[in-house]
Amino acid sequence: MKLYSIVIVNLGQIKNIKLLKAVSRGLKQLRVTRKLTQEQVFNDTGIHVARVETATYNITISTLDALCKYYGLTLKEFFNELGS
Numbered sequence: 412m413k414l415y416s417i418v419i420v421n422l423g424q425i426k427n428i429k430l431l432k433a434v435s436r437g438l439k440q441l442r443v444t445r446k447l448t449q450e451q452v453f454n455d456t457g458i459h460v461a462r463v464e465t466a467t468y469n470i471t472i473s474t475l476d477a478l479c480k481y482y483g484l485t486l487k488e489f490f491n492e493l494g495s
Contacts, residue, residue, distance in 0.1 A: 426469045434475065435466040437493050441482045456481050 442452055442460065452460045456477060462468035463478070472486075479489045 424469065428466070431466040431469065433493050434470060435464045437489060438475075438478055439464040441478075441484075441489075445482065452478075452481070 438460065442449070442464075449460050449464070452458065458474060458478060459468075460478070463470050463474070475489070476486055479486055484492075
C-alpha cells in the first residue's frame with residue numbers, strides 16, 4: 412500500500428497532509444460562513460485556529476470535536492460535509 416501524503420513526524424504520531432488540508436479547509440469555511448474572525452474563535456474557545464486552518468498543526472480529535480461543537484455540528488456531520 413502506497414501512502415504518499417502520510418509522514419511520520421514523531422514516534423507514534425502520523426501526519427496525513429491530504430487529510431489535514433481537507434480538515435483545515437472545512438474548518439475555515441465554517442468560520443468564514445459564520446462571519447467569525449480567527450481572534451473571535453480564539454477568544455471563545457482558546458484554540459489557535461490559524462495553525463489549524465493552515466494545516467501546519469496536526470489537530471487532535473478532541474480539538475476538532477471542540478471546534479465542531481462550537482460551530483454547532485457533530486464530527487459525523489463535519490466529515491460528511493468534507494466528503495460532499
